[in-house]
C-alpha cells in the first residue's frame with residue numbers, strides 16, 4: 412500500500428471546516444486592509460530562491476526541493492512565498508501600479524525539514540507583501556493585519572516579538588563587530604555556529620544550543636548598532652504600534668532565518684512549546700527587488716503557517732463553524748421511483764438546495780441511515796404512490812414527522828422557509 416510522503420498531510424473531509432474557516436478569515440482580513448490575492452506557480456527557477464533568500468541560509472543549503480526537468484531547467488518547489496511574489500511584481504509590470512502594491516496569498520510551501528508536530532515538508536502559508544513604501548506605517552500595517560487575523564480566528568495569548576537588524580548602511584559594521592566578538596570564542600560554540608560565523612553570522616544570535624547561550628548573552632546586538640535613519644524608523648514603528656494598542660516585546664536576538672531582511676523583523680508566538688510555537692513571522696526587505704534585477708523598491712510582509720493556526724485553534728478549543736450538510740437526501744423505492752427521484756434532486760439543485768440521491772437500489776432504512784450519515788435535515792421519500800401522483804413525501808430527520816403529497820413546487824417553498832437556519836455560518840470578525 413502506498414503511503415503519503417513523510418512530512419505531508421492528507422486534509423480529510425473532517426478537517427475541511429477548519430481549513431475553510433482559516434482561509435476565509437485570512438482573505439477577509441487581508442481584503443479589509445485592501446490587499447488583493449495573488450497566486451504564483453508552485454515551482455520557480457532555482458536561482459530565484461538562491462538569489463532572493465541567499466546562499467548560506469538553512470533554507471537554501473538544506474531545505475529546498477530542487478530538480479531538473481526534462482528540458483534541463485533547474486527548478487525549485489516554492490520554498491517560501493516572498494521571492495516568487497517579487498518575481499511576479501517585476502515580470503508582470505506591477506511597478507507601474509500606484510504604490511504601495513498590496514498583495515496576499517494562501518499557498519503550499521515545500522521545505523525538506525525534520526518533520527514533527529507543526530513542522531511539515533509541505534505546509535501552507537497565509538502571507539502578505541506590501542511593496543513600494545518604506546514608511547514605518549507600512550510595517551505597522553502588516554503587523555496589525557496579522558494580529559487582527561489571529562483575533563478574527565479567536566486565537567488568544569499571542570506574543571509579538573520585534574527587532575530591527577539595520578540596513579545595508581549600518582549592518583556591515585555590526586557584522587564586523589559580531590565577528591570580532593565571536594572569533595576568540597569559536598572553540599566554545601557548537602559546530603553549526605562555527606559554520607554560521609563564516610556563512611550567515613546574524614544567525615549566531617538565534618542558536619538554540621545550550622553551550623552557545625552564555626556566548627550569545629554577552630554578544631553585541633544589532634539594535635545597538637543602528638544608524639540614525641534605521642533608529643528613527645524603528646522608533647516610529649514602535650510609536651505607531653503603541654498608538655494602535657498592539658503590545659510588542661523587544662527581542663534583541665531576533666534575526667529571522669531568511670537572508671533578505673532589512674530593518675524590521677518580527678515573529679508572532681503562540682503559547683505552545685516546540686516547533687509549532689512560531690505562528691507567523693516577517694519583516695522589511697528593502698533590498699530584495701533590486702537583488703532580483705529591479706530598481707530599489709522597499710517592501711514589507713509576513714508569512715503565517717495555516718497548519719499551526721489550525722493546531723492552535725484545536726488546542727484552544729475554538730469552535731469552528733461546520734460546513735453545511737446537504738439539506739435534502741432523496742430516497743426512492745423501485746426503478747420508476749429512481750427516475751422521478753433523479754428529476755426531483757435535479758430540480759432541488761436548480762433551486763439552490765443541496766440534494767443527494769441514493770444510487771442503485773437499497774431498502775428504505777438503509778437510505779435513511781445514509782441521510783443521517785450526511786447530516787441531512789430532510790429526507791424526500793419517493794415510492795409508487797408518489798410516482799403515480801407526481802408528488803413527494805417530506806420527512807424531517809430530527810422529529811421524524813412526515814408530510815405527504817407535496818408537489819415539487821410545495822417542497823421547494825417549504826425548504827425555502829427553513830433555508831436560513833442551514834445557510835453557511837460565518838463567524839463575525841472579532
Ligand code: HAM
Nearest residue numbers: 491492493530531534689690691692693712713714716
Ligand atoms: P518563515 O518564518 O520561514 O517566513 O515562515 C513563516 C511561517 O510559516 C512560520 O512562522 C510558521 O508559522 C510557518 N512555517 C514555516 N515553516 C514551516 C513548516 N516546516 N511547517 C509548518 N509551518 C511552517 C517566510 O517564509 C517569509 N517568506 C515570510 C515573509 C513574507 N517575510 C516577508 N514577507
